[in-house]
Structure formats: C-alpha cells, structure tokens
Amino acid sequence: MENWNLRRRAAVLLGILLLDAAMFGTAMGVMRAETSSEEVRAAGVQEMVPETADAPSFVALTFDDGPDPVCTPKLLDGLKERGVHATFFLMGQSIPGNEALVLRMKEEGHLIGNHSYRHIQLTKAREDSVCEAVEQTEELIASITGERPQYLRPPYGDWNENLECRMNLTTVFWSVDSLDWKLQHTSRIVRRLEQSVGPGDIILMHDIFPTSVEAALQIVDSLQAKGYRFVTVDELLVD
Numbered sequence: 454m455e456n457w458n459l460r461r462r463a464a465v466l467l468g469i470l471l472l473d474a475a476m477f478g479t480a481m482g483v484m485r486a487e488t489s490s491e492e493v494r495a496a497g498v499q500e501m502v503p504e505t506a507d508a509p510s511f512v513a514l515t516f517d518d519g520p521d522p523v524c525t526p527k528l529l530d531g532l533k534e535r536g537v538h539a540t541f542f543l544m545g546q547s548i549p550g551n552e553a554l555v556l557r558m559k560e561e562g563h564l565i566g567n568h569s570y571r572h573i574q575l576t577k578a579r580e581d582s583v584c585e586a587v588e589q590t591e592e593l594i595a596s597i598t599g600e601r602p603q604y605l606r607p608p609y610g611d612w613n614e615n616l617e618c619r620m621n622l623t624t625v626f627w628s629v630d631s632l633d634w635k636l637q638h639t640s641r642i643v644r645r646l647e648q649s650v651g652p653g654d655i656i657l658m659h660d661i662f663p664t665s666v667e668a669a670l671q672i673v674d675s676l677q678a679k680g681y682r683f684v685t686v687d688e689l690l691v692d
C-alpha cells in the first residue's frame with residue numbers, strides 16, 4: 454500500500470515536472486533578460502502553434518500585480534469590447550476590496566492565476582512561508598470565484614525546482630516582456646510589442662498603470678488587424 458502510494462505520488466510529480474519543463478525552457482530564456490523574442494520562440498512555445506498557412510496565430514496577454522481598482526475596470530471594458538480573453542495573475546494582498554473585479558474577470562471569460570500574496574522573491578523566502586503565501590492567495594480567489602487557480606506566476610519570475618515539488622500548480626512565465634512598468638509610456642510600449650511579438654508568445658504586462666491599459670488595447674487592435682487571435686495561457690499551452 455505504502456509502495457503504491459509512493460509510486461503514484463512519483464507519477465504525479467513527474468507529470469507536473471514534465472509540464473513545467475515544457476514551459477521552463479521558454480521562461481528561462483526570458484529570465485536571461487535581454488534574450489530576443491525570436492530566440493525564445495525558437496526555444497519553445499512556437500512549436501505548439503499550428504503551422505498551416507491559414508491557421509490563425511495565437512498570442513496570450515497576461516497581466517500581473519492586480520487587481521487595481523482604477524486600471525483593471527478600464528482594461529476589462531476594453532477587452533470585452535474587443536472580444537478578447539486575457540490571463541490575470543493576481544496578488545493576494547490586492548484582492549480585499551476588489552472582489553467584484555475578480556468575479557468580473559471570471560464571468561467575462563478571463564483566466565485567473567496566482568501571483569503569490571505579496572511581491573517578494575519566492576526563492577529568497579522560507580519554503581513554508583512561500584507555500585503559505587501561495588495557498589492564502591489560492592483560497593482568497595477560490596472564495597470569490599469558486600475555483601482554485603491552477604497556474605502560478607512567481608513575482609519577478611523567480612522560482613526554482615525545489616519550490617516546484619511543494620505546489621500542485623503549473624508555473625507560467627512569459628516570452629515577451631513589455632517593460633510597461635519601466636517605460637510607462639503608451640506608444641513606446643506599443644512599439645516595443647509590435648517589434649517583438651510573434652505567434653505563440655506570452656506577453657507580460659501589468660494592469661496597475663494607465664499606460665499599460667492603453668497600450669494593451671492598442672496592441673490588441675493592431676495584432677487583431679494582422680490576424681492574431683488572443684487566448685488565455687491555458688488555451689495557448691493546449692493549442
């Protein structure tokens with residue numbers, strides 16, 4: 454009995470590691486900072502995109518650090534108008550008082566992920582406090598939406614495999630960093646994205662700056678005009 458349990462647990466862990474390995478390849482490229490998106494795409498996600506000539510190109514917009522009472526509603530309005538679903542990695546400490554926004558995300562078809570409770574580097578914290586911060590955010594979101602998020606984006610993309618085995622969540626990084634937090638300038642963010650986004654990319658943005666919201670909506674318009682289709686990260690990873 455004990456043996457069987459152990460074996461089963463090993464199989465589950467292997468499954469999670471395999472899933473993460475697929476994404477980690479992409480993410481590691483990004484974490485080496487200035488790697489070009491071409492290199493990153495070559496390393497991973499692009500292989501999952503259909504290659505036929507008339508297949509649409511898929512891309513995923515992801516927003517970290519929210520919800521924000523001012524910026525997030527504007528973003529949700531704009532995405533709804535355009536029929537676009539995005540992925541929101543929520544920070545636990547920003548949720549109290551913004552429960553209606555979290556519910557709205559779910560009702561409008563967006564994917565909700567976990568961005569831990571506070572914006573700390575998880576590899577620098579004690580493992581049990583990391584688990585607690587992630588779990589607290591899981592519970593907060595589930596108490597609003599009725600569903601525990603299955604995807605985790607660690608703050609700063611800071612993660613390692615030792616933390617992996619403690620969590621039954623799939624870690625999602627990104628392949629294009631908009632640098633929206635640094636630029637805080639709509640047209641510069643748009644220009645950067647127009648130059649770097651390709652099929653299969655996961656775009657990192659933050660729905661806590663007005664310039665990010667404006668840039669996100671502009672890039673949706675411009676990429677939709679080029680035939681891109683916006684999906685949530687789970688859809689992108691399945692496709």
Ligand SMILES: [Zn+2]
Nearest residue numbers: 517518608609
């Ligand atoms: Zn963040």
